[in-house]
Amino acid sequence: xxxxxxxxxxxxxxxxxxxxxxxxxxxxxxxxxxxxxxxxxxxxxxxxxxxxxxxxxxxxxxxxxxxxxxxxxxxxxxxxxxxxxxxxxxxxxxxxxxxxxxxxxxxxxxxxxxxxxxxxxxxxxxxxxx
Numbered sequence: 001x002x003x004x005x006x007x008x009x010x011x012x013x014x015x016x017x018x019x020x021x022x023x024x025x026x027x028x029x030x031x032x033x034x035x036x037x038x039x040x041x042x043x044x045x046x047x048x049x050x051x052x053x054x055x056x057x058x059x060x061x062x063x064x065x066x067x068x069x070x071x072x073x074x075x076x077x078x079x080x081x082x083x084x085x086x087x088x089x090x091x092x093x094x095x096x097x098x099x100x101x102x103x104x105x106x107x108x109x110x111x112x113x114x115x116x117x118x119x120x121x122x123x124x125x126x127x128x129x130x
Contacts, residue, residue: 003029003069005060008076013054021050023058023071031069033058038073 003009003025011023011031020034033056038049050056057077062070094102 007060013050031071033071040074
């Protein structure tokens with residue numbers, strides 16, 4: 001089994017540094033889970049989340065030409081825990097341009113409504129001070 005970007009693997013934590021954890025993968029390869037890829041929340045001290053000997057599930061996020069393997073624990077969890085989006089089919093089928101267009105229209109509508117509301121509180125457009 002070759003290690004490819006996107007594949008989900010189990011590995012064993014073999015070392016911890018201040019910037020991440022080294023994980024031994026099947027076939028003896030070793031990859032690095034950067035501290036930013038350990039958990040969804042901010043990780044100040046990696047030792048609060050991992051220790052040497054832990055078996056973890058990781059997703060391969062990159063493989064460099066020199067053989068370095070980038071891993072992510074949070075992306076491995078993310079894919080498994082993400083529910084299927086059955087209720088919102090429109091959003092999943094919309095293109096990026098359609099989503100942006102809808103967002104802009106909704107934003108303009110909200111802004112117009114806000115302007116109408118604030119102008120009526122100030123006395124309208126034609127009110128003079130003096």
